[in-house]
Amino acid sequence: MKKIILLAFTLIAICSMLHAQPAGGPPKPPSAEERLKRVNEKLKTALQLSAKQQAVVNDAFSAFFKEADKLRPQAPPPPPQPDKAKIEPLAQKRDASIKAALTEAQYKKYLEIEKTLRPQGPPGAPKPSKE
Numbered sequence: 001m002k003k004i005i006l007l008a009f010t011l012i013a014i015c016s017m018l019h020a021q022p023a024g025g026p027p028k029p030p031s032a033e034e035r036l037k038r039v040n041e042k043l044k045t046a047l048q049l050s051a052k053q054q055a056v057v058n059d060a061f062s063a064f065f066k067e068a069d070k071l072r073p074q075a076p077p078p079p080p081q082p083d084k085a086k087i088e089p090l091a092q093k094r095d096a097s098i099k100a101a102l103t104e105a106q107y108k109k110y111l112e113i114e115k116t117l118r119p120q121g122p123p124g125a126p127k128p129s130k131e
Contacts, residue, residue, distance in 0.1 A: 032065040039117055046113055047106045056101035064094040 030038075039061050044054055067090050071083070095114075099107050 032062070032069055035065055036061055042113060042117065043110065047102065047109055049102075049106075053101050053106075057098055060094045060097040064090055 036058065040054070040058060043049065043057055047053075049057060068087055071086050071090075095111075098110060102110060
């Protein structure tokens with residue numbers, strides 16, 4: 001009888017361990033197209049963009065995402081973020097083209113929204129210091 005109970009507990013433990021492991025490994029980061037769609041949805045409604053402004057913003061973010069993805073180190077998912085020093089010039093170039101297309105009020109609001117669009121990192125990770 002003790003052997004049957006021990007065998008049952010062992011089977012339950014093995015089954016629970018198998019269920020606890022994620023099936024596909026760590027989640028993959030969203031593609032450039034998915035990120036672009038999310039950005040467009042947020043900015044279009046918040047800034048009330050015209051069709052011409054929407055096209056400029058779309059092109060600027062599309063180019064930014066493509067260049068940023070080239071800088072991302074090749075590693076298994078989820079890949080680490082590229083070096084901030086290399087991303088910053090790309091972001092400045094993107095923001096300059098967007099600034100040229102938006103009104104001053106729209107651009108101020110854009111800067112606030114853009115901060116919320118940045119990758120946040122995994123839950124429980126330490127927040128970067130504000131230096």
